[in-house]
Amino acid sequence: MQLTSFSYLVFFLIVSSVYFLFPSKYRWTWLLLSSYVFYGLWNVNSIGLLLIVTITTWYSGYLLDTTNKISKKSNQSVRQKGILAVCIFVNIGILILFKYSNFAIYNLNRILRIGHIPAIQFTVNWIMPVGISFFILQALTYTFDIYRGKIIPEKNLLKYALFVSFFPQILSGPIGRAKNMLPQISSSHSFDFDRIKHGLWRMLWGFFQKMVIGDRLSIFIAPVFDDPVVSQHGGILNWIAMIFFGLQIYYDFAGYSNIAIGAAQVFGYSIPVNFLRPYFSKSVVEFWKRWHISLTSWFRDYLYIPLGGNRVSKTRHAVNILVVFLVSGLWHGANWTFVVWGLLNGLYQLIELSMKPVLQWIAPKRAFRLDSFGWKSLRVLSVFFLINFAWIFFRSRTIHEAFGFIRGLFYFNPQIFLGDSLYQFGLDRINMQILLIGLVISIMISWLQRTGSLCEKIDHQPFWFRWAVLLTGIFAILLLGIYGPNVDTSQFIYTKF
Amino acid sequence: MTKKLVSAILFSVLLYYSFQMVNDMLFIKTEANAAKDLVLEPKNSIDVFFLGTSHVYCGVNPLEIWKQTGIASFSLVTNRQPIWASYLLLKHSLKHQKPAVVFFDVLGATDYIEGLMESDRGIHATHLAMDPIPLSFSKIVDVLQIDEIKNKQEMLFPVIYHHRRLLENELNFNDLLYPFSRNRNIQKGYVLSFKTEPQERSAPHPTQSIHLHPTAEKYLKKIIELCREENIPLILFKTPAPSSDNLLMQLNGIGELAAKFDIPWIDFNRLVDQIHLDYSTDFVDGGHLNVFGAKKVSAYFSQYLQENFSLKDRREDPKYAFWNDDALHYDNRLNLQTTTFFSEYIRRLDDPHLISVITFDQSVMDHQEYFQEGKQRCEVESSEIKNSSNGLICVIDAEKVMNSTSGYFIHYANDTIFNVALGISEDTKSSILINQKEQSLNMAGVNIVVYDKDTQTVLDRVAFLPTDELQAIRDPSEVNP
Numbered sequence: 018m019q020l021t022s023f024s025y026l027v028f029f030l031i032v033s034s035v036y037f038l039f040p041s042k043y044r045w046t047w048l049l050l051s052s053y054v055f056y057g058l059w060n061v062n063s064i065g066l067l068l069i070v071t072i073t074t075w076y077s078g079y080l081l082d083t084t085n086k087i088s089k090k091s092n093q094s095v096r097q098k099g100i101l102a103v104c105i106f107v108n109i110g111i112l113i114l115f116k117y118s119n120f121a122i123y124n125l126n127r128i129l130r131i132g133h134i135p136a137i138q139f140t141v142n143w144i145m146p147v148g149i150s151f152f153i154l155q156a157l158t159y160t161f162d163i164y165r166g167k168i169i170p171e172k173n174l175l176k177y178a179l180f181v182s183f184f185p186q187i188l189s190g191p192i193g194r195a196k197n198m199l200p201q202i203s204s205s206h207s208f209d210f211d212r213i214k215h216g217l218w219r220m221l222w223g224f225f226q227k228m229v230i231g232d233r234l235s236i237f238i239a240p241v242f243d244d245p246v247v248s249q250h251g252g253i254l255n256w257i258a259m260i261f262f263g264l265q266i267y268y269d270f271a272g273y274s275n276i277a278i279g280a281a282q283v284f285g286y287s288i289p290v291n292f293l294r295p296y297f298s299k300s301v302v303e304f305w306k307r308w309h310i311s312l313t314s315w316f317r318d319y320l321y322i323p324l325g326g327n328r329v330s331k332t333r334h335a336v337n338i339l340v341v342f343l344v345s346g347l348w349h350g351a352n353w354t355f356v357v358w359g360l361l362n363g364l365y366q367l368i369e370l371s372m373k374p375v376l377q378w379i380a381p382k383r384a385f386r387l388d389s390f391g392w393k394s395l396r397v398l399s400v401f402f403l404i405n406f407a408w409i410f411f412r413s414r415t416i417h418e419a420f421g422f423i424r425g426l427f428y429f430n431p432q433i434f435l436g437d438s439l440y441q442f443g444l445d446r447i448n449m450q451i452l453l454i455g456l457v458i459s460i461m462i463s464w465l466q467r468t469g470s471l472c473e474k475i476d477h478q479p480f481w482f483r484w485a486v487l488l489t490g491i492f493a494i495l496l497l498g499i500y501g502p503n504v505d506t507s508q509f510i511y512t513k514f
Numbered sequence: 515m516t517k518k519l520v521s522a523i524l525f526s527v528l529l530y531y532s533f534q535m536v537n538d539m540l541f542i543k544t545e546a547n548a549a550k551d552l553v554l555e556p557k558n559s560i561d562v563f564f565l566g567t568s569h570v571y572c573g574v575n576p577l578e579i580w581k582q583t584g585i586a587s588f589s590l591v592t593n594r595q596p597i598w599a600s601y602l603l604l605k606h607s608l609k610h611q612k613p614a615v616v617f618f619d620v621l622g623a624t625d626y627i628e629g630l631m632e633s634d635r636g637i638h639a640t641h642l643a644m645d646p647i648p649l650s651f652s653k654i655v656d657v658l659q660i661d662e663i664k665n666k667q668e669m670l671f672p673v674i675y676h677h678r679r680l681l682e683n684e685l686n687f688n689d690l691l692y693p694f695s696r697n698r699n700i701q702k703g704y705v706l707s708f709k710t711e712p713q714e715r716s717a718p719h720p721t722q723s724i725h726l727h728p729t730a731e732k733y734l735k736k737i738i739e740l741c742r743e744e745n746i747p748l749i750l751f752k753t754p755a756p757s758s759d760n761l762l763m764q765l766n767g768i769g770e771l772a773a774k775f776d777i778p779w780i781d782f783n784r785l786v787d788q789i790h791l792d793y794s795t796d797f798v799d800g801g802h803l804n805v806f807g808a809k810k811v812s813a814y815f816s817q818y819l820q821e822n823f824s825l826k827d828r829r830e831d832p833k834y835a836f837w838n839d840d841a842l843h844y845d846n847r848l849n850l851q852t853t854t855f856f857s858e859y860i861r862r863l864d865d866p867h868l869i870s871v872i873t874f875d876q877s878v879m880d881h882q883e884y885f886q887e888g889k890q891r892c893e894v895e896s897s898e899i900k901n902s903s904n905g906l907i908c909v910i911d912a913e914k915v916m917n918s919t920s921g922y923f924i925h926y927a928n929d930t931i932f933n934v935a936l937g938i939s940e941d942t943k944s945s946i947l948i949n950q951k952e953q954s955l956n957m958a959g960v961n962i963v964v965y966d967k968d969t970q971t972v973l974d975r976v977a978f979l980p981t982d983e984l985q986a987i988r989d990p991s992e993v994n995p
Contacts (some may be wrong), residue, residue, distance in 0.1 A: 023667040023674065216834075291884055328871045484525055488532060495536065499683070501674045502665065 018275050020060050020188070021228055021500065027057065032184075033283050041205040047178055048284060052184040056148075058187075063146035070108055071174075071181045074156040078163045078170040079482070085166075093241035100149060104160045108153050115145045119352030148188045150348060154315055156181045159195035161319050168196045176202045184278035189273050191291040191311035198286070206285025216282030216471040221490050222462070223275030228498030230455040231268035233259045236499065242412050242422065247442075249421045252428035254442065262412050263405035264456070267296065270309065294463045296404075299396040301365040302406055314350075316341050338370075339363040349411070354419060358410040365403055425450035451497055520543035533673070537575045541645035545969075546571050550646035551699035555588065556833070560611045561825050562587035564703070565604055565737075566619030567595045567626075572802035573753035574617075575842045580837055584827030585819055593860050593959050596630045597622035597733040598662045599643035599902035604737060606647050608744055614825055616741055617749045617815070623730040624764045627677035631729065631898045633661060645672040662729065687929040688970070700840045700867065700968055706847060707804050712794040716757045716783060723766035729772070738775055739747025747778075747823075753811060754782035755793055755801045780818070782811060789814050793916045805848065812884065840987035843867045843968075850964060855988040857887040859962070859976070864891075866912045868973065869927060869965040871934055873944040877949035877980040880966055884984050888960060892917055894964040904937030905944065912967075932995065948972060957988050 020026045032051040039047050057064050077100050084096045117142040127135040159180070162168045171177045180198045181187075241258035243246050274291035281288045291310050298304035305313050321386060324337045339360060345360020380387055387396070413419035433439055440446050465471050475483055534568055552560070555983075562585060564574045570683035579587050588611075590603055600622055612844060615810050630636030647653055651672060657669050668675040679685055688695075691989040726734065740747040750772050752765055762856060765781055782789070791809045796807030819825055828834040846862050853859045864868040872892060878885045889896065892908035899906045902919035909916045909925045909932065916925065925932040933947040944961040946954035953963045957977035966973040977987045 023671055209521075210515060214522075336659065404743050449679075480521065484528065487525070491529065492532070492536060496677050498677070501678060502668065 018053065020273060021224060021498075029280060033284050036335050038206050041207065044206060044284075045176060045202050048183065049179040050181040052187065055184040056187055058181060059147045060144060062144075065183060066111065066146050066149070067152065068178075068268060070111065070153055070156050071178045073107050075171070075174055075177045078161045081163045082170045098341045101160060101164050102168065102213055108157060112149060112153050114141070115143060115149060116348070117351045119463070131272045132147060149157050151190045151192055152181050152187055154312075155186070155190075155194075157319070158193075158315070160197075162195055169201070170333065171195075172197050174495065183286070185277040185284075185286075186288065189270070189277070190220070191274055191288050192315055193275065193288060193311070197289070199346075201286050209285070211447070211476070212285065212356060213283050216279040217472075218472050218475070218487075219278050219279030221279075221487070221494070223277075223279060225272070225274045225455075225490060226268045226275065226496050228273030228494055228500055230452065230459060231265050231272055231443065232499035233325060233448060233452050233455070234265035236448070238262050238265060238412070241441045242418075243414075245418060245421055247425075249425045250421075250428045250430075251425040252430035253433045254430075254439075255425040255428070257424075257439075263296075263401070263408050266408065266411070267292070268459070280311065294466070294508070295395055296401055297463070298400050299393055301369050301400055301403060304400055305362070305366070313347070314380055316345055320344060335370075338366050343365070353416050354410045354413055357416060357419070358407050361410065362404075365407070367446060410436065455497075471474070527949065530649075535693040537645070537672050539689050541680055542583050542642065542676070542679075543689065543692065544593060544642065545590065545705045546591050546593075547646045548592050548603055548643065549606060549705060551703065552697045553610060554696060555611070557688075558611060558612050559687075559833070560586050560588045560781055561610070561614045561828075562819065563604070563607065563613045563616045563820050564589040564591065565595075565616060567621050568593050569621050569753045569755065569801055569803075570704075571723075572701055572703045572707060572798060572804070573619075573808050573811050574811040574815060575805075575808045576705045576854050577704065577841050578809055579816045579819070580829070581822065581841055582701050582917070583820055583825075584829035585816070585825045586828055586837060586951070587702065587815075591703050592641035594630065594635065595622060595643050596636055596640055597627060597659065597730055597737075598660050599735050601733045601740065602656050602660065603647075605655070606671045608740075608746075609652075612744075613746060614651065615747050615749065615819070615823055617751055618737060618750050620734070620750050620768050621725060623734045623768060623966060624664040625727055627727050627730045632664065636646060636662075637665060637668075640669065641672060641675060644669055645666050645676075648940055651921055665719050669909045691704070691807060691929075697968060698836075698840070700843050702840070704808070704834045706844075707798045707802070709798045710795055710798055710806075713756045713797045713800060715786070715793045716762065717759065720763050720766070722763050723770055724760065724763040724765050726764070726771065726789070727967065734768075734771065738777065749778045749779040749780065751804060752782060752933050754789075754807070755784055755797075755803075756793070756960050757783060767962050773868065776791065776820075784812075785814065806982070839866065847966065848974060851988070855922075856884065856960075856978050856986070859986070860888050861960075863910055864913055868910075869912075869930075869932070869945045869967060870910040870923070870961045871925075871932055871965075872908040872910070872947065873905055873936060873954070873961045874956060875910070875936070875944060875960075875980075876900065878960060881980050881982060884897075885960065885978075888978075891915070904943060908932045909934070928970065930965070930970065955987060956989055957990060 018028060028051075032047070036044055036047055038052075053064065053067075056067060065075070080100045081097055084100065107161070120141060121143075129136055159168070159171075159177070163170055171180070173295060180195060181203055183193070183198070186193055218295050221264050238261050241251055241254050242262070248258075251258065271292045277289045289311065293307040293310065294456065295304050295307040296458065298307055316367070321337055321341045323332060324340060327334050330335065342359040342363030343356060344359070345362075346355040346357070349355045349358070351488065376387065386392065409422050410419045412421060437446070440449065444452065465474065478486075541547075562576075562579075562586060564570050566589075566944075569592065571589055572588055574587075575588040579585055580663055589602075590607055592599070594601075595603070600618065601690060608706075629640055630977070644653075644657070646665050652669055653702045657663055663669050665675075679689075681901070718738065725731075738748060743955050750768060752768075757765070761785065765783070768930070769779045769781065782791075786793075791807060793812055796810065796916040804984070829838065843865050846865050846868065850862055852860070853862060872888065874885070874892075876899060877902055879896065882889075889899075892906075894906055894908065894917055898919055902921065904921045907918045907921075907923040909923065911925065911927055916923075921936045923932075925934070930949055932945075933945070933950070935942070935947075936946045937943060938945055941956060942952070942954075943956050943958070944954050945956065946953060946961065946963045948963065948965060953972055954961045955975055955977040957979060960978040960979035962974070962976050963972060964974045964976075965971075975988065977990075979985045979987060
């Protein structure tokens with residue numbers, strides 16, 4: 018059940034209506050049941066795996082707490098580390114087994130081929146459970162935080178099960194934290210009209226981002242990226258496709274995140290935002306603080322800092338950054354393209370960090386004002402280009418194709434702007450115009466969001482204005498959205514991870 | 515909080531109606547949009563339903579039945595209507611009308627069904643029948659219960675299926691105005707066709723029978739059950755058509771089922787001689803009757819209804835006065851193109867569904883008395899024609915007259931522009947452009963172009979020459995130089 022389908026809307030309508038009929042104290046039970054039904058509708062066989070992840074992380078939390086209470090101090094640390102290690106081993110093991118087995122076998126066979134050793138004739142044919150990369154990381158925050166003594170264990174396994182399986186989040190996050198989510202499950206959520214309204218507004222905006230902008234962009238991208246003949250000689254087409262993909266992945270994932278956050282808001286749950294206008298970042302470091310925030314902060318808290326963060330030698334710091342981005346790349350998919358994408362972003366950060374003292378030294382001498390509009394714009398554009406360039410590896414199916422695409426960037430073909438050549442790649446003139454209008458609206462909304470919540474700003478408008486905006490939004494999605502029979506763009510990019 | 519809830523409810527109502535409006539704009543309109551057309555008829559005003567596929571909308575003419583008996587009937591038909599859609603359409607229509615009799619054409623209950631199950635054709639055909647029905651709780655329940663409708667979301671929210679039409683430029687001005695249009699279907703579901711294609715008569719009826727397709731049987735029984743629940747007599751029939759042995763054996767099977775349920779069964783393939791059907795003149799193609807064939811089948815139905823049911827003759831009932839108007843307009847559609855008498859022709863233009871453009875040139879002055887009726891209808895004096903430089907233009911729109919002696923006139927109606935200009939050149943003495951396309955015969959005397967507002971087509975183009983015979987010309991090559 019895709020989040021942009023009518024089935025999801027009907028499901029959501031039923032779940033949210035019944036939710037408020039339940040006594041406040043037991044509303045979470047209905048959400049738990051609904052979340053398991055939702056997940057089961059994707060693949061009923063994956064429910065077992067969800068249960069394993071839920072039970073192992075919850076039980077580890079229980080053991081960690083018990084160890085803390087009954088063990089002598091000398092034994093405590095060792096036992097706790099052991100419990101944590103087993104929990105990580107089981108859960109990350111599950112992730113590796115489902116996600117990376119074939120990748121590992123493939124690469125091992127390549128090595129074996131060099132030594133003329135017979136290849137391993139085995140492939141894993143299991144269907145990767147949807148959302149596995151997200152809910153495992155989410156569940157592990159519980160074990161990690163108990164280990165660190167930041168939270169106390171949740172005694173009720175069923176409440177914990179809701180934390181792991183909460184249906185708005187389970188497919189693609191935002192990856193929640195136990196310390197934020199568990200207290201919310203235990204607290205009561207009243208029927209708050211304004212909160213519900215704002216949640217629905219956010220969902221509507223998410224649908225617009227995904228269906229009107231994101232999916233429209235994907236129509237142009239596929240024929241350019243997926244056809245080597247086009248991509249190796251695309252020239253301006255490649256530049257457009259590169260930028261379009263950078264925008265698509267943003268609108269696709271930000272759209273999803275808004276639908277998820279909005280849905281949670283309707284139930285009274287607060288999930289932190291996942292994107293903060295990332296393409297307005299003035300540095301790559303800043304970009305990664307504003308892009309997929311729930312994942313980058315997870316890596317920061319549970320990988321980067323345990324590795325020593327920046328409180329180590331410069332070389333070790335650089336290695337830490339590269340390790341985090343390497344893992345982040347692999348997390349996105351079992352393919353060398355993701356590894357290169359991750360390392361490239363790590364490299365950007367290293368270059369940026371090494372340039373920082375130089376710029377700080379030059380700036381006062383040359384009277385540069387790095388915060389002037391001109392320099393800020395240049396920095397935003399540079400970051401935008403660098404990030405988009407890295408996305409080439411993210412989007413390409415192989416490293417070879419990615420380099421072919423990069424070669425195609427240097428192909429000189431300005432004549433593409435003459436005539437209708439640009440409209441031969443899935444998006445005709447009217448669709449390009451709709452896309453442009455959609456992007457302008459999106460930029461305007463980003464601009465308005467800089468100074469506070471847009472929902473509250475709309476609340477201050479007269480009712481006829483609010484209704485007009487709502488109706489326009491709903492019918493813009495219904496009439497201009499890319500969906501319907503024989504349209505295969507509705508899957509969110511991140512549900513594949 | 516109460517204020518906010520009221521506001522939310524009001525917004526939901528607004529959203530619902532906006533949604534219906536968008537749906538009405540988007541769905542594919544044909545000459546027969548059964549469910550929507552029926553809603554525009556006054557509630558509980560129809561006495562007889564004819565249900566079925568295109569074979570019915572070509573083969574049964576409710577206005578012929580009206581003219582002969584005064585019985586108000588309506589064809590609830592859509593193209594390739596699947597039997598499950600027939601069932602739903604009937605169920606939905608019974609909320610609006612309480613007919614005394616239902617006739618169901620059984621083509622949908624034959625192996626015709628196989629081409630519609632789980633196919634794009636079937637989905638499209640189901641949409642044609644179901645889309646004009648507004649979203650309601652009962653529609654949701656009905657669609658959910660029909661196993662043969664696989665894409666239930668699309669059937670309930672046709673915008674999913676049709677929204678691409680907006681960007682693919684398939685919508686026209688009439689689509690956009692459709693939600694606001696209250697135009698009744700004048701022909702009550704009948705689709706007029708003059709085309710003739712001779713057909714081979716079917717071989718003699720085989721005696722064997724074939725059992726019905728299980729899905730067809732399931733829905734045929736549902737239709738029977740529904741009519742019994744509503745206490746409405748049901749009659750099964752099949753319009754005449756050249757048929758294979760296999761189809762005829764299936765019809766035998768349906769006859770047996772009808773007998774089992776004690777339902778009258780009319781197989782017109784067995785009544786060909788009785789109704790004097792002529793295979794060389796009465797068919798449009800291998801399955802559909804033309805206007806002449808439909809007249810014969812409708813005459814049979816008229817007689818059948820009179821003999822078997824005591825239905826009211828409503829021709830004198832003031833509530834049904836618009837049926838007489840509709841019949842007149844149908845008559846015009848049928849006969850205008852063959853009318854050759856000027857005075858009769860002019861009388862036929864008094865039809866609210868027509869726009870008539872008439873031009874008089876000064877040559878009519880020599881035969882003034884013959885054109886008298888035309889001048890009166892156009893409310894012009896002979897002197898006005900005489901004093902005009904190139905002649906006089908008259909436009910009659912919905913029985914209202916507008917005329918001009920200036921030699922140039924523009925009329926705009928129904929998203930259509932009529933440009934009329936006199937004396938532009940030797941070849942365009944009396945130019946009548948409809949949406950920039952020349953329609954006038956540009957002859958001397960009186961030129962007339964008649965436009966049908968409902969079908970948005972030119973119904974007739976004719977010239978009456980300034981001779982004592984007032985010869986009606988439809989083909990300029992007929993005139994000797």
